[in-house]
Amino acid sequence: xxxxxASERRPQLVQAALDLMTREGVAAxxxxxxxxxxxxxQATVHYTFGTKKDLYRAVVEQLTAEFIGHVRASYPGDGSxxxxxxxxxxxLWESSTGEDGRCVLLSEFAALAMRDPDLQxxxxxxxxxxEGTAAEMLTALADAHGLQLAMPAREIAVHFLTGFDGLTxxxxxxxxxxEQPDPDTLRALDLLxxxxxxxxxxxxxxx
Amino acid sequence: xxxxxASERRPQLVQAALDLMTREGVAAxxxxxxxxxxxxxQATVHYTFGTKKDLYRAVVEQLTAEFIGHVRASYPGDGSxxxxxxxxxxxLWESSTGEDGRCVLLSEFAALAMRDPDLQxxxxxxxxxxEGTAAEMLTALADAHGLQLAMPAREIAVHFLTGFDGLTxxxxxxxxxxEQPDPDTLRALDLLxxxxxxxxxxxxxxx
DNA sequence: GCGCAACCTTGTCAGGTGACAAAGTTGTCC
DNA sequence: GGACAACTTTGTCACCTGACAAGGTTGCGC
Numbered sequence: 001x002x003x004x005x006a007s008e009r010r011p012q013l014v015q016a017a018l019d020l021m022t023r024e025g026v027a028a029x030x031x032x033x034x035x036x037x038x039x040x041x042q043a044t045v046h047y048t049f050g051t052k053k054d055l056y057r058a059v060v061e062q063l064t065a066e067f068i069g070h071v072r073a074s075y076p077g078d079g080s081x082x083x084x085x086x087x088x089x090x091x092l093w094e095s096s097t098g099e100d101g102r103c104v105l106l107s108e109f110a111a112l113a114m115r116d117p118d119l120q121x122x123x124x125x126x127x128x129x130x131e132g133t134a135a136e137m138l139t140a141l142a143d144a145h146g147l148q149l150a151m152p153a154r155e156i157a158v159h160f161l162t163g164f165d166g167l168t169x170x171x172x173x174x175x176x177x178x179e180q181p182d183p184d185t186l187r188a189l190d191l192l193x194x195x196x197x198x199x200x201x202x203x204x205x206x207x
Numbered sequence: 208x209x210x211x212x213a214s215e216r217r218p219q220l221v222q223a224a225l226d227l228m229t230r231e232g233v234a235a236x237x238x239x240x241x242x243x244x245x246x247x248x249q250a251t252v253h254y255t256f257g258t259k260k261d262l263y264r265a266v267v268e269q270l271t272a273e274f275i276g277h278v279r280a281s282y283p284g285d286g287s288x289x290x291x292x293x294x295x296x297x298x299l300w301e302s303s304t305g306e307d308g309r310c311v312l313l314s315e316f317a318a319l320a321m322r323d324p325d326l327q328x329x330x331x332x333x334x335x336x337x338e339g340t341a342a343e344m345l346t347a348l349a350d351a352h353g354l355q356l357a358m359p360a361r362e363i364a365v366h367f368l369t370g371f372d373g374l375t376x377x378x379x380x381x382x383x384x385x386e387q388p389d390p391d392t393l394r395a396l397d398l399l400x401x402x403x404x405x406x407x408x409x410x411x412x413x414x
Numbered sequence: 415g416c417g418c419a420a421c422c423t424t425g426t427c428a429g430g431t432g433a434c435a436a437a438g439t440t441g442t443c444c
Numbered sequence: 445g446g447a448c449a450a451c452t453t454t455g456t457c458a459c460c461t462g463a464c465a466a467g468g469t470t471g472c473g474c
Contacts, residue, residue: 049401110376111315114315115234115311156390158394158395161373162374162399166370169372170372171328173334191362192366195406
């Protein structure tokens with residue numbers, strides 16, 4: 001095997017773990033399987049990361065960074081305030097439920113984190129990061145339209161994000177391979193956009 | 208060991224598995240650990256259920272039945288329509304986030320189900336059962352007040368339940384042992400009640 | 415009381431897991 | 445070119461996993 005510095009091997013291994021786990025689930029992410037994914041001896045994983053949990057930490061951090069990057073990249077072009085929110089949300093939906101399965105992976109890690117204080121801390125940071133980003137984008141959108149939000153951006157962001165999270169869970173639970181996404185779910189997504197915009201404007205959110 | 212018919216051993220094992228997994232997580236639910244929990248030889252598990260997955264199926268079905276039972280038992284007493292919905296939702300919140308950890312367990316199974324078609328089918332049934340129950344209760348509440356729901360009960364139920372699910376996820380992700388529940392989460396719960404009632408009445412849902 | 419089916423236990427298999435020690439290899443700096 | 449540190453590999457340990465076969469035990473029906 002080529003002689004690669006650890007600083008380079010780290011991201012390689014994280015990427016390999018991410019690929020493998022995305023494909024086959026977190027449970028399939030044994031140190032052996034990850035090493036094999038990269039074509040490296042198993043002990044290399046331990047040399048590079050020490051313990052398996054340290055690898056997992058790094059993987060979740062990478063996942064977090066990617067996710068927030070995705071959200072930021074979906075900043076909408078034009079339209080009314082409501083339209084822009086809708087556009088943003090649908091872009092987010094597409095990138096979350098797309099076939100790459102990152103959303104599934106994130107849910108699996110969230111489940112793991114419920115029993116593991118170390119992982120939970122990272123997930124907490126992820127959650128706060130996402131909420132901050134959402135609140136910030138919401139404020140920017142409102143500013144661009146000369147609107148004053150009818151309640152704190154953070155509260156609206158939490159309302160939206162929890163609803164969105166519940167929707168992706170529902171989607172993942174009900175989806176059948178090869179089938180169209182459940183129309184109820186998409187309907188509920190529009191409803192969520194409507195209530196969210198309603199909270200922004202302090203006005204009725206009639207769909 | 209006492210000579211117990213399989214029809215009796217089954218629920219005993221399911222209960223033992225439920226206790227163990229609630230306490231230590233789904234991952235700790237090996238056939239050996241479950242057998243030990245009941246004080247029985249490991250092979251008894253295989254004799255009774257055949258395969259481990261069959262045990263898991265039975266556990267999830269039990270969990271499902273309990274959950275829907277809880278929801279039905281929370282039918283509120285009196286008050287205005289909005290108050291009754293609020294009462295119901297808060298009772299549901301208490302029983303979901305209570306210390307027994309069934310909510311955590313359910314999330315863990317949901318995560319497992321994302322990669323396992325057999326489990327997924329059960330979770331799908333659970334989801335539909337809950338949504339049906341919620342829609343039914345909502346209709347009954349509206350009827351009792353002589354109200355006409357402004358949109359299909361099912362759609363409102365999906366809106367509420369996805370939001371609720373997202374909130375429990377957020378709660379589980381952010382909670383720190385021994386700390387008060389995050390005030391933002393409770394605020395968001397009230398907000399969810401408000402938007403849900405708003406959808407029922409077809410009117411603005413100003414908190 | 416005898417037989418048979420249902421139930422229980424012991425013992426074991428094959429495979430997978432994280433972790434590490436020891437020894438080999440590479441590359442860089444003097 | 446020699447020394448030393450960084451990296452890699454092989455090999456192995458102790459443990460846990462689901463599954464099952466063989467044989468012992470219980471209790472019900474006749």
